Amino acid sequence: MVLWQIFDSYIFALSIIKNRNEMKTYAICPISDKRINEHVTRSNAFLTVSLLVTYSFTANLFIIVFLLVDFLLRAVELPQYSLFAIISKKLVQVLSLKPKLINAGTKIFAARIGLFFNVAILVSALFGLNTLSLSLVGIFGICAFLEAAFGFCVACQIYPLIYKLFYHSKLNAS
Numbered sequence: 001m002v003l004w005q006i007f008d009s010y011i012f013a014l015s016i017i018k019n020r021n022e023m024k025t026y027a028i029c030p031i032s033d034k035r036i037n038e039h040v041t042r043s044n045a046f047l048t049v050s051l052l053v054t055y056s057f058t059a060n061l062f063i064i065v066f067l068l069v070d071f072l073l074r075a076v077e078l079p080q081y082s083l084f085a086i087i088s089k090k091l092v093q094v095l096s097l098k099p100k101l102i103n104a105g106t107k108i109f110a111a112r113i114g115l116f117f118n119v120a121i122l123v124s125a126l127f128g129l130n131t132l133s134l135s136l137v138g139i140f141g142i143c144a145f146l147e148a149a150f151g152f153c154v155a156c157q158i159y160p161l162i163y164k165l166f167y168h169s170k171l172n173a174s
Contacts, residue, residue: 032105034077038151039097041107043088044074045148048114052141056134061125068118074111110147110155114140 048067055063070084079085092099117140124133143154 032103032108034104035101036079036104036107037089037092038100038102039092040085040088041102042148042151043091044082044084045144047084047087048144049141049148052137052144056137056141059125059130061122064118064122064125068115068122071111071115071118075108075115077108106153106156106159109159110153113155113158114144 051063051067054060066083070082073079073082074085117136121133121136121140124130124136146152146154
């Protein structure tokens with residue numbers, strides 16, 4: 001059932017919608033014309049896990065601010081300024097890993113989810129909601145670990161649900 005819903009979401013996302021007398025094509029799924037090396041994204045996730053673990057022991061908000069800025073740069077498609085992306089590219093070169101190019105759209109979406117988590121962690125910590133802050137760090141850390149260790153992108157898996165909640169009904173009404 002869940003697989004069918006995911007499949008249905010992607011099929012609908014790629015469907016053609018008529019807008020008055022002209023035909024327009026809308027792709028609402030996280031697809032980009034850019035490609036990214038999966039080894040770099042997994043290295044980014046490893047670095048994220050490392051800093052989240054450090055934050056959980058130190059509660060140093062600078063770590064979250066750094067992560068927030070880094071995720072913001074990747075979320076707005078400026079990875080060339082992301083320190084994590086720069087370090088990860090160098091690491092991949094040093095390890096001589098063959099590039100494994102994937103569509104960047106899903107990773108951009110994941111960076112936006114990561115940005116949301118960083119903002120939520122920062123706000124909850126600033127308001128003294130330490131239990132909430134550490135809970136969010138734990139959830140975010142688990143998601144980043146799954147990406148780093150297994151290449152499993154949790155944000156990519158929840159995209160169809162977010163799509164159905166926010167876009168599916170709006171497009172059906174058109």
